[in-house]
Every structure is written in structure tokens, then in C-alpha cells.
Amino acid sequence: MKLSARNILPGKVVAVTRGVTTSxxxxEIATGYVVTASITNEAVDALGLAIGKPATAIIKSSDVIVGVD
Amino acid sequence: MKLSARNILPGKVVAVTRGVTTSxxxxEIATGYVVTASITNEAVDALGLAIGKPATAIIKSSDVIVGVD
Amino acid sequence: MKLSARNILPGKVVAVTRGVTTSxxxxEIATGYVVTASITNEAVDALGLAIGKPATAIIKSSDVIVGVD
Amino acid sequence: MKLSARNILPGKVVAVTRGVTTSxxxxEIATGYVVTASITNEAVDALGLAIGKPATAIIKSSDVIVGVD
Amino acid sequence: MKLSARNILPGKVVAVTRGVTTSxxxxEIATGYVVTASITNEAVDALGLAIGKPATAIIKSSDVIVGVD
Amino acid sequence: MKLSARNILPGKVVAVTRGVTTSxxxxEIATGYVVTASITNEAVDALGLAIGKPATAIIKSSDVIVGVD
Structure with a gap:
């Protein structure tokens, strides 16, 4: 499936921290570049997410803030 | 300023496309890794964003979707 | 690709309104149910979106507000 | 109250899963169409959300991603 | 309508800048406190937004980032 | 750091409710004006957020919905 989201960053799961409803x-999308996602436990289970598995971080452009020093 | 957003990706502006209200x-956060942000023209001007200038992409964890093949 | 987003609503494109940067x-996800998406023109072109084409609306659970009368 | 959000999908609550802070x-917005929302427990209580009660899913257009196969 | 969004800030419209698709x-939610919203032109028209009219800014808690100096 | 987010509301922390993964x-951004943020526990710890400490609520314009009565 092709997505309208302009930021599609493939990588590998390096941590899963599970709460009661939210994980x-x-x-890790490149050496030293780790993206954190807050998703439902239901999604973690449906996707079988676990350390070491390939996974892609997907981010809509309208959710990116820009900062300058 | 320290931010609660868990994804802070410093890089360099490689393109600015300006619409009537939205840019x-x-x-580029690393060689071959480009993040697209959709922001107000007002912000582009306030931050002085232009090709070649340093800039940081900031993304809240709750805005990251995870995909698996 | 399987997505963590819990809301995956397949349908058909019934309108595309194009601005300078944003469309x-x-x-239409079911008869009488139309979902509006605001996305980049770049995405409209990359996905070849046009009236009558199949398309899916994808929404993260953390982006859904609940209202009661 | 009229809302700028373009996606207003009325339905009925079919499940509430409560975590420590987030539910x-x-x-169900139509037979076979279920939308999942991740909201604060505080909101669940303030709105009196419970199975069988009418409720509306509200989604801003800029939070909708489009996918095509 | 009661909303799950925890941030409901009533005020008065002090500016509307219209693009081709997005406004x-x-x-102004209090003297000196101005909140900016990026919404569809379609919503501006449907709500009859214009300078001087009462309007409410509505923000989901999961869309608020926290910063500290 | 200057941010593209158009809504930067400085204030003081008046409550922190901690879940397993999400707080x-x-x-309080002005007397009687309280903004609620849903953020990761990791961020609460990294920023040292606690009652009475100064903190700023940061909101992207594309995350603000407008309502009218």
C-alpha cells in the first residue's frame, strides 16, 4: 500500500514498553537514529511487534514541527 | 528549551515550497533521510527557513504510526 | 503493509480539491459516509488520486475526539 | 456547537477499555464500521461513556492519511 | 455537545487568512493570548468565521507538547 | 530554540497524573486557564516536570479545531 504520509522510515524495533492500554x-531507522511511537497495545499485538523485528515509522507532514536554534 | 516530544531530528533544510498560507x-536529517514538514508560511518567515540552513524536525510519539510488511 | 493505526476505512475518491501546496x-467509505483528508499535493500525485479511484482513509486512534450530545 | 473538523461520524459506543490514564x-458508526478513539480517562468520565450510549467520532481532515493499493 | 478534548478555549476571531484550500x-482567548488554527476553507465557510465573531479553540491533550527552559 | 508551532503558551505545572506509560x-497558562497535555512518562522524567515548575504548552496550528455555538 502506498501512503500519502510523506515520511516513511523503515527500521528495526529496539524496544517495546507496554502499559495497560498504550505501548x-x-x-532504529539508522545507526543512532531512534524514533519513538506511542500506539495501542492492540496494534502491538496485531502487528506482532517485538525487539529485532523490522518495522517502519510513518509520520504525516502536518505532524512535523520545525525548530531552529 | 527541552521538549516532551521524543523525536528530535536535527538536520539541514533542502527544500521550501510555499503556498498561499501553507509551506x-x-x-535532511542524515544522508538520504529527508523529513517533510507542512507548516504555516508565518512560521517559515519567523524562523527564516531557507535552503542550506540548519533546522530540526520535531515529532510527538503519539503522531508516529508503525507499519510492518 | 499492516499499520498500527486502528482505523482503516477503504472507499472510493469522490472529490479532489487542489491548492498551491495542499489538497x-x-x-466515500460507505453510501452517505464521506471522509475528508487534507494531504500534500505531492502525495496526491504520488498516489495518482482521482475521482472514482479506490482509496483508504487511515486514522490513528489518538487523533479521534469523542463527542456526546 | 458546529466544528471545523470535517469528519463527524455519529454512532454508538461498543467498547471501553480503561488504562491507568488512557482509555x-x-x-460503531454503521453496521460493521467501528472507529477506535484513544482518549483520557478524565474524558470518559466527563462524558459518561459506556457501552450502548450514543457517541460521535470527530476527526480533523489534517489527521487523515490516504492509502492506495 | 460535550467533547473528549480536554482543552476548550472560548474566545473571539481576530484574524482569518485564506489560502486556496486552507485558512x-x-x-483571542484572553487579552494577549491568541491561538492560531489551520483549518479548511470549507470549515471557515460552514462556520461563518469572521473577525469579531465568537469562536472556541479545541485541542486534544495528545496534541500538546510540553517544553521547559 | 524557535519553533514553527504557532501556539506557545508558557505557564506553571499544576498537576501530573502518571500511568504505566503515559502521563x-x-x-496553568493564566489564572483560570489550564491546558492538559498527554505525554510519555519518559518525557515527564527527562523534563523533571512537577507541580509548581514552569512549563510551556506547545501546539501546532494544524492540531487546533475551531467551534462555534
């Missing part, structure tokens, strides 16, 4: 998943 | 800004 | 795309 | 609420 | 609306 | 933080 935080960390995906 | 699309592309930030 | 509004309407997808 | 997941499922709203 | 930026500024709402 | 809700309330920031």
Missing part, C-alpha cells in the same frame, strides 16, 4: 515502541 | 519544508 | 481529498 | 473507546 | 484563523 | 500534565 511505546522504539524503532 | 512544505524538507529537512 | 483536500474526499473518500 | 480506548470503540464507536 | 489560518486566529482566536 | 497527563496540567499547565
Amino acid at each position: 511505546h515502541v522504539k524503532i | 512544505h519544508v524538507k529537512i | 483536500h481529498v474526499k473518500i | 480506548h473507546v470503540k464507536i | 489560518h484563523v486566529k482566536i | 497527563h500534565v496540567k499547565i
Whole structure:
């Protein structure tokens, strides 16, 4: 499936922290570049997310803030 | 300023496409890794964003979707 | 690709309104149910979105507000 | 109240899963169409959300991603 | 309608800047406090937004980032 | 750091409610004006958020919905 989201960053799961309803998943998209996603436990289970598995971080352009020093 | 957003990706502006109210800004965060942000023209001007300038892409974890093949 | 987003609503494009940088795309997900998406023109082109084409509206659970009368 | 959000999908609550701070609420907007919302427990209580109660899923157009196969 | 969104800030429209598809609306919620919203032109028209009219800024808690100096 | 987000509301933390993975933080931005943020526990710890500490609520314009009565 092709997505309208302009930011599609493939990588590998390096951490899954599970709460009662919400999990935080960390995906290493390049050496030293880790993206954190906050998703439902239901999604973690449906996707079989676990450390070491390939996964892609997907981000809509309208959700990106820009900062300058 | 420290931010609660867990994804702070510093890089360099490689493109600015300006609409009437909304601009699309592309930030290269590593060689071959470009993040697109959709922001207000007002912000582009306030931050002085232009090709070649340093800029950081900031993304809240709750805005990251995870995909698996 | 399987997505963590819990709301995956397949349908058909019924309108595309194009601005200078941003387009509004309407997808009919069932008779009388139309979902509007605001996406980049770049995405409209990359996905070849046009009236009558199949398309899916994808929404993260954390982006859904609940209202009661 | 009229809302700028272009996606207003009325339905009925079919599930409420409660975590320590965050709940997941499922709203059936049509037969076989269920939308999941991740909201604060505080909101669940303030709105009196419970299975069988009418509720509306509200989604801003800029939060909708489009996918095509 | 009661909303799950925890941030409901009533005020008055002080500016509407219209693009081809997207408008930026500024709402003064208290003296010196102005909130900017990026919404569809379709919504501006449907709500009859114009300078001086009462309007409410509505923000989901999961869309608020926290910063500290 | 200057941010593209158009809504930067400085204030003081008045409540922190901690879940297993996600916390809700309330920031009073003016007398009687409290903004609620849903953020990761990891961020609460990294920023040292606690009642009475100064903190700023940051909101992207594309995350603001407008309502009218």
C-alpha cells in the first residue's frame, strides 16, 4: 500500500514498553537514529511487534514541527 | 528549551515550497533521510527557513504510526 | 503493509480539491459516509488520486475526539 | 456547537477499555464500521461513556492519511 | 455537545487568512493570548468565521507538547 | 530554540497524573486557564516536570479545531 504520509522510515524495533492500554515502541531507522511511537497495545499485538523485528515509522507532514536554534 | 516530544531530528533544510498560507519544508536529517514538514508560511518567515540552513524536525510519539510488511 | 493505526476505512475518491501546496481529498467509505483528508499535493500525485479511484482513509486512534450530545 | 473538523461520524459506543490514564473507546458508526478513539480517562468520565450510549467520532481532515493499493 | 478534548478555549476571531484550500484563523482567548488554527476553507465557510465573531479553540491533550527552559 | 508551532503558551505545572506509560500534565497558562497535555512518562522524567515548575504548552496550528455555538 502506498501512503500519502510523506515520511516513511523503515527500521528495526529496539524496544517495546507496554502499559495497560498504550505501548511505546522504539524503532532504529539508522545507526543512532531512534524514533519513538506511542500506539495501542492492540496494534502491538496485531502487528506482532517485538525487539529485532523490522518495522517502519510513518509520520504525516502536518505532524512535523520545525525548530531552529 | 527541552521538549516532551521524543523525536528530535536535527538536520539541514533542502527544500521550501510555499503556498498561499501553507509551506512544505524538507529537512535532511542524515544522508538520504529527508523529513517533510507542512507548516504555516508565518512560521517559515519567523524562523527564516531557507535552503542550506540548519533546522530540526520535531515529532510527538503519539503522531508516529508503525507499519510492518 | 499492516499499520498500527486502528482505523482503516477503504472507499472510493469522490472529490479532489487542489491548492498551491495542499489538497483536500474526499473518500466515500460507505453510501452517505464521506471522509475528508487534507494531504500534500505531492502525495496526491504520488498516489495518482482521482475521482472514482479506490482509496483508504487511515486514522490513528489518538487523533479521534469523542463527542456526546 | 458546529466544528471545523470535517469528519463527524455519529454512532454508538461498543467498547471501553480503561488504562491507568488512557482509555480506548470503540464507536460503531454503521453496521460493521467501528472507529477506535484513544482518549483520557478524565474524558470518559466527563462524558459518561459506556457501552450502548450514543457517541460521535470527530476527526480533523489534517489527521487523515490516504492509502492506495 | 460535550467533547473528549480536554482543552476548550472560548474566545473571539481576530484574524482569518485564506489560502486556496486552507485558512489560518486566529482566536483571542484572553487579552494577549491568541491561538492560531489551520483549518479548511470549507470549515471557515460552514462556520461563518469572521473577525469579531465568537469562536472556541479545541485541542486534544495528545496534541500538546510540553517544553521547559 | 524557535519553533514553527504557532501556539506557545508558557505557564506553571499544576498537576501530573502518571500511568504505566503515559502521563497527563496540567499547565496553568493564566489564572483560570489550564491546558492538559498527554505525554510519555519518559518525557515527564527527562523534563523533571512537577507541580509548581514552569512549563510551556506547545501546539501546532494544524492540531487546533475551531467551534462555534
